[in-house]
Amino acid sequence: xxxxxxxxxxxxxxxxxxxxxxxxxxxxxxxxxxxxxxxxxxxxxxxxxxxxxxxxxxxxxxxxxxxxxxxxxxxxxxxxxxxxxxxxxxxxxxxxxxxxxxxxxxxxxxxxxxxxxxxxxxxxxxxxxxxxxxxxxxxxxxxxxxxxxxxxxxxxxxxxxxxxxxxxxxxxxxxxxxxxxxxxxxxxxxxxxxxxxxxxxxxxxxxxxxxxxxxxxxxxxxxxxxxxxxxxxxxxxxxxxxxxxxxxxxxxxxxxxxxxxxxxxxxxxxxxxxxxxxxxxxxxxxxxxxxxxxxxxxxxxxxxxxxxxxxxxxxxxxxxxxxxxxxxxxxxxxxxxxxxxxxxxxxxxxxxxxxxxxxxxxxxxxxxxxxxxxxxxxxxxxxxxxxxxxxxxxxxxxxxxxxxxxxxxxxxxxxxxxxxxxxxxxxxxxxxxxxxxxxxxxxxxx
Numbered sequence: 001x002x003x004x005x006x007x008x009x010x011x012x013x014x015x016x017x018x019x020x021x022x023x024x025x026x027x028x029x030x031x032x033x034x035x036x037x038x039x040x041x042x043x044x045x046x047x048x049x050x051x052x053x054x055x056x057x058x059x060x061x062x063x064x065x066x067x068x069x070x071x072x073x074x075x076x077x078x079x080x081x082x083x084x085x086x087x088x089x090x091x092x093x094x095x096x097x098x099x100x101x102x103x104x105x106x107x108x109x110x111x112x113x114x115x116x117x118x119x120x121x122x123x124x125x126x127x128x129x130x131x132x133x134x135x136x137x138x139x140x141x142x143x144x145x146x147x148x149x150x151x152x153x154x155x156x157x158x159x160x161x162x163x164x165x166x167x168x169x170x171x172x173x174x175x176x177x178x179x180x181x182x183x184x185x186x187x188x189x190x191x192x193x194x195x196x197x198x199x200x201x202x203x204x205x206x207x208x209x210x211x212x213x214x215x216x217x218x219x220x221x222x223x224x225x226x227x228x229x230x231x232x233x234x235x236x237x238x239x240x241x242x243x244x245x246x247x248x249x250x251x252x253x254x255x256x257x258x259x260x261x262x263x264x265x266x267x268x269x270x271x272x273x274x275x276x277x278x279x280x281x282x283x284x285x286x287x288x289x290x291x292x293x294x295x296x297x298x299x300x301x302x303x304x305x306x307x308x309x310x311x312x313x314x315x316x317x318x319x320x321x322x323x324x325x326x327x328x329x330x331x332x333x334x335x336x337x338x339x340x341x342x343x344x345x346x347x348x349x350x351x352x353x354x355x356x357x358x359x360x361x362x363x364x365x366x367x368x369x370x371x372x373x374x375x376x377x378x379x380x381x382x383x384x385x386x387x388x389x390x391x392x393x394x395x396x397x398x399x400x401x402x403x404x405x406x407x408x409x410x411x412x413x414x415x416x417x418x419x420x421x422x423x424x425x426x427x428x429x430x431x432x433x434x435x436x437x438x439x440x441x442x443x444x445x446x
Contacts, residue, residue, distance in 0.1 A: 114174075115140070115231045116214045118147040118204055122180065122197035125219045126154055128371065130161055131387045135223040137169060138386070138395070139429050142228055146175035147208060149200050155179075166391050178207065184304040193307075193317040201273070202318050205283040206300045212281050218274040220371060222364040222386060224426040229362065230340055233277060237334050242282035243326075244334035245271040246341035250352045254345075262313040263320060264327035271326065271333070273319040274365045275341040289328045339425075341365050344376050347415035360424025378415040378422055381406045395430045 117136060121129040133146060148158055155177045162175060180197050182190040183206050193199040201216050208214065213234055215227065233244060248270040249255030257270030265271075287296030292305055306321055314320035326333045337355035338346055343365045346353040356362075370376040371383040385403045389395075404423060410416025 112143060114143050114145050115227055116145045116147060116208075116211050117227065118149070118201070118208070118214050118216045119219055120149040120180075120197050120200040121154060121158075121219050122151050122195075126157055126161070127387070129219045130158075131383065132217065132219055132221050132223075133162075133173075134389075134391075135386050136227050137172060138389070138399075139223060139226045139433065140172070140228060141226055142231075144173045144227065146173060147204075147211075147214070148175060148177045149180060149197070150177060151180060151197070169391050181207065183207075183300065190307075195317070199318040201276070202303055202321065205278070205280045208280060209284075212279070214278050214280055216273075216276045216278065217363075218365065218367070220366045220369075221275060222366070222382060223362075224360070224364055224382075224422075225362050225429045230275075230277060230336070233334070233336060234279065237279060240331045241334040242279045242286060242332050244277040244336050245273060245322075246275065246336055246338050248272045249345060250338055250354075251349075254349055257323065260315075261320075261323075263310050263324055265320075265323035266326040266330060266333060267335075270323050271319075271335070272341055272343070272365075273322050274343075274367065275363055276322075277334075277336075286332065288325060288332075290325075291328065339363075342421075343367050344370055344379065344415060347378075347418060347421070348376065349414075351418050351421070353421075356421045357418070360420070360426070360428065361422055362425055364422070376415050377410045377413055378407065378419070381410060382422060382426075395433070400427060400430055 117133075119129055119132065129148070136144060148155075150158060158175075158177055163170075180191065180200055181187070181203070182199070183203055190199045191197055198218075204214060204216060213231075215231060237244070247267065248257055250269070252258040252268050255269040257265045258268060261270065283299050287298060288302055289296050290302060290306065292309065297305070302325070303321070306324060310321070310324060338353040339355040339359055339362045341363055342353060342356050342361040344367070346356065351357060364379065364382055366376075366379045366383060368375070370379040372380075374380070381403055385399055385406070389399045393399075400423075403426070407416065407419045407423065411419065415422075
């Protein structure tokens with residue numbers, strides 16, 4: 001019995017010893033609370049819920065911007081991984097609350113490029129101009145600054161009509177209105193030179209002194225692809241070129257300048273100024289050769305003397321003066337194809353714009369009043385569809401299909417015989433926009 005008790009005591013004592021040994025060993029191996037926190041901070045192999053939440057929010061923001069047509073800037077890599085705003089490594093928000101005085105943060109803000117579009121609208125051109133501006137916004141990618149030169153009664157009407165557009169559209173452009181002014185010569189004479197106020201375009205380099213580059217268009221122009229594409233042609237200018245226009249005609253035999261002009265003009269057929277891309281900085285700093293002053297004249301000093309010399313010989317006003325200027329300075333002009341300024345002249349005498357046949361019309365220019373009569377219904381179909389299109393509606397259903405359907409009624413007309421010329425580029429533009437905004441590209445899992 002005494003031996004049995006001894007065995008029990010020894011067994012219990014050994015068990016207690018083993019229990020104390022294991023408890024002591026685990027306690028020695030377990031890190032202090034601070035070390036645990038440090039290991040968790042240093043371990044980036046699995047993202048925390050906060051990091052996952054930030055990634056989801058970032059993706060949601062980018063999708064929202066894409067639906068609105070605006071590119072969302074990617075957050076810096078450190079911010080995506082959960083770094084603090086004031087730099088450095090990861091910070092435990094509970095143990096290190098922010099103070100009232102935060103250290104200044106040095107961020108390099110990306111400057112967003114803005115395209116500048118100018119138009120001169122007088123008389124009854126309000127609705128036509130708004131339709132042109134609408135077409136520019138339908139397909140554009142980057143933001144646009146509209147410079148609207150107009151008569152005093154029209155200025156508040158532009159502001160009121162533009163303010164009705166949806167907020168998502170208003171966020172994609174800015175606009176300024178300017179009075180009709182001429183810095184040289186007789187203002188009334190300039191104003192009546194050709195169409196009401198059209199000569200204003202000659203003075204844009206003088207008035208818009210803070211604008212580097214500009215696209216000028218007539219009120220009867222419609223964009224059938226992003227304005228970004230013609231804006232990118234500025235990068236194609238060589239060191240001497242400072243403006244770009246399309247030829248007045250493709251066929252000298254039926255061109256107006258080659259048959260009737262009584263003044264110098266550019267090239268073989270002259271140029272049309274309804275769509276004019278300009279590097280205003282270069283225009284302001286260049287001395288232009290001319291037939292009056294051997295040393296050349298700056299743009300601002302050239303316009304009035306040139307008009308005085310040729311005013312009895314010009315028919316198309318400011319466009320004729322531009323032809324005279326670039327006749328004397330051909331190295332300054334960049335010529336873009338007729339698809340960027342497609343007019344009834346390109347189809348009413350037979351199709352004579354090969355670039356439009358191959359790629360489709362990029363910019364439709366409805367001169368001769370064809371948007372408002374039945375002489376060239378193919379042009380009117382496109383104008384009416386864009387004018388009546390509700391912003392933010394489905395572009396295939398509410399814009400392209402109506403144009404395509406109504407074109408069936410124009411196939412027996414001079415310009416309606418080539419419907420693919422009018423439809424090709426606009427379909428391509430809408431399809432590309434659809435793919436970018438709707439179709440999701442999923443990466444295969446590795």
